[in-house]
Amino acid sequence: ELKVEQNPLFLSMQEGKNYTIYCNYSTTSDRLYWYRQDPGKSLESLFVLLSNGAVKQEGRLMASLDTKARLSTLHITAAVHDLSATYFCAGSVLPKLVFGQGTRLTINP
Amino acid sequence: DVKVTQSSRYLVKRTGEKVFLECVQDMDHENMFWYRQDPGLGLRLIYFSYDVKMKEKGDIPEGYSVSREKKERFSLILESASTNQTSMYLCASSLRDKATYEQYFGPGTRLTVT
Numbered sequence: 001e002l003k004v005e006q007n008p009l010f011l012s013m014q015e016g017k018n019y020t021i022y023c024n025y026s027t028t029s030d031r032l033y034w035y036r037q038d039p040g041k042s043l044e045s046l047f048v049l050l051s052n053g054a055v056k057q058e059g060r061l062m063a064s065l066d067t068k069a070r071l072s073t074l075h076i077t078a079a080v081h082d083l084s085a086t087y088f089c090a091g092s093v094l095p096k097l098v099f100g101q102g103t104r105l106t107i108n109p
Numbered sequence: 110d111v112k113v114t115q116s117s118r119y120l121v122k123r124t125g126e127k128v129f130l131e132c133v134q135d136m137d138h139e140n141m142f143w144y145r146q147d148p149g150l151g152l153r154l155i156y157f158s159y160d161v162k163m164k165e166k167g168d169i170p171e172g173y174s175v176s177r178e179k180k181e182r183f184s185l186i187l188e189s190a191s192t193n194q195t196s197m198y199l200c201a202s203s204l205r206d207k208a209t210y211e212q213y214f215g216p217g218t219r220l221t222v223t
Contacts, residue, residue: 099151
């Protein structure tokens, strides 16, 4: 049974700093997904990682996947306040997704 | 642009009532999903459907049922609502044959059972 764990669950950081959110999963996952959720809003897809070594970047966010270590990371570069949100990773046993607990990211001026 | 809509943003029901949550998608997706979201637990899959009239249990189906009579519409039914079903409910859809199987989410329904 696929289980997905994120850490940290809460992260408070200052603008301009770099940080990484980690996503570990327990067994083989067909894909790895990252979503963003703003307060009171639904989930917005950020990245879909399809294979080992995959790296995707959008603005200040970069996601990577290491299938051998069963680890995905979401790296935030020079954080800005607009990136404050809850970030979820999800593994998949297609067509189902299995979500981590979410990381609530707060970026302070 | 994929659009997934849910019938209500906020709903308040009494214990024992039968509750219907409706979800509609406009992109001809085969797969549809119902999740509940609770703080610290992430999203948990209740049921999903990969075709009209087809359904599969997810991780927490107890106390819920679903209906998919048309491809674009997927309903979640709480047969007899209980207070522990107070939660945010999210619907999602995805294409079956696209490589990514990316799921697109609706805005959510916050259900309170009193």
